[in-house]
Amino acid sequence: MQKSLIILILFLSFFATTLAVSQEKVLTLEEGIQRVLACSPQLKMSEAEAEEKKGLHVQAGFYPNPILSYSVENVFGNRNWHGWNAAESRYEYAQLIETGGKRELRSKTTDYLFRAACLGVEVAKLQLLNRFTRAFIDLVAAQEQLRIVKEQNKIAKEVLYVVSAKVEAGKVSIIQKHKAEISVANADILLEKVRVNFETAREQVSQFWGETVPDFESVGFNFYFIQAPQSLDAYLAYLHDHPEWIQAQLEQSASLQSVYLEKSLAIPDVTLSVGYKTIRDTHNQGMILGASLPIPVFNRNQGNIEKSRANLRKLEDSFMALQVLLENKSAAIHREFMRSYHESKRLKEGILEAALQAFKLSEEGYREGKFEYLDMLDSQRTLFEIEDHYVQALKNYHSKQAELRYLSSQVD
Known part of the structure; x- marks a missing residue:
C-alpha cells in the first residue's frame, strides 16, 4: 500500500513538473x-x-471666407431722420483676394x-x-x-x-x-x-x-x-x-x-466688395463697388x-x-x-x-x-x-x- 502511494506521489510530482514546464x-x-x-x-x-x-x-x-454685411443709416434721429422713413440701406458682399x-x-x-x-x-x-x-x-x-x-x-x-x-x-x-x-x-x-x-x-x-x-x-x-x-x-x-x-x-x-x-x-492683399444701396424716402437704388488694400508703410513683415x-x-x-x-x-x-x-x-x-x-x-x-x-x-x-x-x-x-x-x- 505504501509502495503504491509513493509511486502515485512520484507520478503526480512528475506530471506537475511537466505541466509547469509546458506552460x-x-x-x-x-x-x-x-x-x-x-x-x-x-x-x-x-x-x-x-x-x-x-x-x-x-x-x-x-x-478666405467671404464677408456679407448689411448697414442702415439715417434712422431713429431727429427731424427728417425720425423713424425709418429716411433710411439708407446697404447690402454688401466682400471677398479677400490673397496675392x-x-x-x-x-x-x-x-x-x-x-x-x-x-x-x-x-x-x-x-x-x-x-x-x-x-x-x-x-x-x-x-x-x-x-x-x-x-x-x-x-x-x-x-x-x-x-x-x-x-x-x-x-x-x-x-x-x-x-x-x-x-x-x-x-x-x-x-x-x-x-x-x-x-x-x-x-x-x-x-x-x-x-x-x-x-x-x-x-x-x-x-x-x-x-x-x-x-x-x-x-x-x-x-x-x-x-x-x-x-x-x-x-x-x-x-x-x-x-x-x-x-x-x-x-505683399498687401486686396479686398473687393460689391453691394446694393437703397434710399427709402426718395426711392433711389444703386450699386456699390469697392476695393481696399493696406499700405505697407510700417509693417512689411520684416x-x-x-x-x-x-x-x-x-x-x-x-x-x-x-x-x-x-x-x-x-x-x-x-x-x-x-x-x-x-x-x-x-x-x-x-x-x-x-x-x-x-x-x-x-x-x-x-x-x-x-x-x-x-x-x-x-x-x-x-x-x-x-x-x-x-x-x-x-x-x-x-x-x-x-x-x-x-x-x-x-x-x-
Missing part, C-alpha cells in the same frame, strides 16, 4: 516587437503629431511638414524598436548568464563534495575544504545577484508595452549564432534612404517654403522674414551635422561590431574549449591525486571568467548589430 511562456523577439508596435504610448504620440500636421495641411488649402501666391505657399509648407511628421512616425518606430531590441538582447544575455552561473554553482558544490570526501579520507588538509566552502558561498551570492539582474531585465522589457509584471518566464533567441559583418560601405550606402535623413530634408524644404511664404505676406531665414540656416546646419553624426556613428559602431565578432569567434573556437578541457583535466587529476587543489581552483576560475567574457562579447555583438540595422533602415 512556461517563452517570449521571442518577433512577438515582443509586435507587442511594442501595438501598445507603445510613444508611438501613439508620434502618430498623433502626424495627424496634427495633416490637419494644418488641410486647413492651409482653404480660401503673392500665399495659399499655394502655405499649402506647400504644411505639405512638407506633414510628410516630415509621417517620417517622424517611422523614425520613432525605428528608435523604439532599436531600444527594445537592445533591451531584449540584454535580457537574453542575463538569461544566459543565469544559466551559466547555475552550472558554476553546481560545479562548486560538486568540487566541495570531492574535497570533503578527500578530507574525510585524510588525503588533504581541512583547509582545502574551507576554501571549497567559501567558493560555494561566493557562488550562491553570485547566483542570487545574477537572478536579480535577470528579473530586472525581464521587467524592463515588459515595460515597453506598458506592463509592470512580466507575463513570460524566459526568452527565445539564437544568441550563440554569429556571422561575419558586412563592410562599412555597405551600411553607409543606406544612410541617404534612412527616415531620419529624409525627414531632415523635408523639414529643410518646409523651412525654405516658409521663407517664401513670409515674403509673400509682405521680422518674420528674418526669423524664417534664420530658421532655414539653422536647419541647413543641423542637416549637415546629422550627416556627419550618422556617418561617424555608423563607423564607430561598425568598428565595435567587427571587434566583438572576432572576439566572440576566437573565444568560441579556441579559448573557451581550451579552458573547459583544462578544467576537466584538472578536476579529474585532483580526484586521482595528480594535481593540487589550487591548480583545479585556478582552472575553475579561468573557465568561469572566460564564459562570462564570452557572453559579454556576444551581447555586444548583437547590440551593435541591432544599432547598425537601425542606421541602415529604409523608408518602406
Whole structure:
C-alpha cells in the first residue's frame, strides 16, 4: 500500500513538473516587437503629431471666407431722420483676394511638414524598436548568464563534495575544504545577484508595452549564432534612404517654403466688395463697388522674414551635422561590431574549449591525486571568467548589430 502511494506521489510530482514546464511562456523577439508596435504610448504620440500636421495641411488649402454685411443709416434721429422713413440701406458682399501666391505657399509648407511628421512616425518606430531590441538582447544575455552561473554553482558544490570526501579520507588538509566552502558561498551570492539582474531585465522589457509584471518566464533567441559583418560601405550606402535623413530634408524644404511664404505676406492683399444701396424716402437704388488694400508703410513683415531665414540656416546646419553624426556613428559602431565578432569567434573556437578541457583535466587529476587543489581552483576560475567574457562579447555583438540595422533602415 505504501509502495503504491509513493509511486502515485512520484507520478503526480512528475506530471506537475511537466505541466509547469509546458506552460512556461517563452517570449521571442518577433512577438515582443509586435507587442511594442501595438501598445507603445510613444508611438501613439508620434502618430498623433502626424495627424496634427495633416490637419494644418488641410486647413492651409482653404480660401478666405467671404464677408456679407448689411448697414442702415439715417434712422431713429431727429427731424427728417425720425423713424425709418429716411433710411439708407446697404447690402454688401466682400471677398479677400490673397496675392503673392500665399495659399499655394502655405499649402506647400504644411505639405512638407506633414510628410516630415509621417517620417517622424517611422523614425520613432525605428528608435523604439532599436531600444527594445537592445533591451531584449540584454535580457537574453542575463538569461544566459543565469544559466551559466547555475552550472558554476553546481560545479562548486560538486568540487566541495570531492574535497570533503578527500578530507574525510585524510588525503588533504581541512583547509582545502574551507576554501571549497567559501567558493560555494561566493557562488550562491553570485547566483542570487545574477537572478536579480535577470528579473530586472525581464521587467524592463515588459515595460515597453506598458506592463509592470512580466507575463513570460524566459526568452527565445539564437544568441550563440554569429556571422561575419558586412563592410562599412555597405551600411553607409543606406544612410541617404534612412527616415531620419529624409525627414531632415523635408523639414529643410518646409523651412525654405516658409521663407517664401513670409515674403509673400509682405505683399498687401486686396479686398473687393460689391453691394446694393437703397434710399427709402426718395426711392433711389444703386450699386456699390469697392476695393481696399493696406499700405505697407510700417509693417512689411520684416521680422518674420528674418526669423524664417534664420530658421532655414539653422536647419541647413543641423542637416549637415546629422550627416556627419550618422556617418561617424555608423563607423564607430561598425568598428565595435567587427571587434566583438572576432572576439566572440576566437573565444568560441579556441579559448573557451581550451579552458573547459583544462578544467576537466584538472578536476579529474585532483580526484586521482595528480594535481593540487589550487591548480583545479585556478582552472575553475579561468573557465568561469572566460564564459562570462564570452557572453559579454556576444551581447555586444548583437547590440551593435541591432544599432547598425537601425542606421541602415529604409523608408518602406
